[in-house]
Amino acid sequence: MLASILSLGGIGLLAALALGLAARKFAVEVDPRELAILEVLSGANCGACGYPGCGAYAKAVAGGTADPTLCTPGGAGTVAQIAHILGVEATAAEPQVAVVRCQGDNDRAKLKYHYLGIYDCTAAQRIADGPKSCPGGCLGLGTCARVCPFGAIEMTAAGLAVISREKCTGCRKCIAACPRQVIAMAPLRATVHVLCNSQDKGALVRKYCQVGCIACQICHKTVPAAYVIENSLARVVYEHQEEAAAAVAKCPTRCIRDFAEGYPEGSRFSAPTCPTTAGRAA
Ligand code: SF4
Ligand code: SF4
Secondary structure (H helix, E strand, O other): OOHHHHHHHHHHHHHHHHHHHHHHHHOOOOOOHHHHHHHHHHHOOOOOOOOOHHHHHHHHOOOOOOOOOOOOHHHHHHHHHHHHEEEEHHHHHHHOOEEEOOOOOOOOOEEEEOOOOOOOOOHHHHHOOOOOOOOOOOOOOOOHHHOOOOOOOOOOOOEEEOOOOOOOOOOOOOHHOOOOEEEEEOOOOOOOEEEEOOOHHHHHHHHHEEEOOOOOOHHHHHHOOOOOEOOOEEEEHHHHHHHHHHHHOOOOOOOOEEEEHHOOOOOOOOOOOOOOOOOOOO
16 A cells, blocks of 8 residues: 555656656747737737737737737827837827718618528628618628627617727728728728718619718819719818818718717717727827
8 A cells, every 4th residue: 555655656756857847848938028018918809910819919029020010909008118118119000990981771771682691791791792772881780890899889770880989999800891891991080981882873872872972072072172082982081181071061962971070870879079089099
């Protein structure tokens, strides 16, 4: 009995020694700057930087293979901290926000057919290019809202995605998920946007949507520097965005929205919205 206990104890001791030696021999040295960078990242693991998570990005930045300014959820504060850790100069890019370029919910835009399949925009898009008559309109099944790591997207009761300017960190996950390219990035400082994504001629747009851009050019004629019309669709020239609000009330279909005055109808996000960086890491 005693011999068995001693021999088992001996085996245990030898195994512990072997494991200790192996741990020393195969230990991987971690750059302390990598750990310091990981500490200051947002921890959201959202992939905005283009890496699979904060750990991979911290490693790449410390190793000199990644730009230190790519953590958009962290904003300018995180960039400054990383630059300090690395002893380099780095400036954060201008804060961006995602915008759903559509107001054509199920009350205001026509459907080609009633979709009864899987509750997913990508699945719906595969059936005859989606149930919405407008080829660029929001399908309203919330695929973008489900991928947003920050809970920044709400779906209205009438089936329209709306993005909170306060909650969006500009990670672009929704853009990658949307099968209709309805969502685009825009400077956070800009509050006026053309909320339409149709490139059809005005006469056709009128047939399927009450709030679509009909390329009438009134916005451009009102403020020539702030609007351009391309492919039958108006867009704001963000370099002149402070002048763009002058055309909002002139648009005959009300497809230009100033978010400083509120979100699209049906949204529960509070309004008016601070046009600068409220709620966002600056
Ligand atoms: S709304 Fe889009 S860009 Fe903004 S945080 Fe969510 S997924 Fe990222
Ligand atoms: S914005 Fe795109 S992903 Fe989001 S609900 Fe509309 S169609 Fe679907």
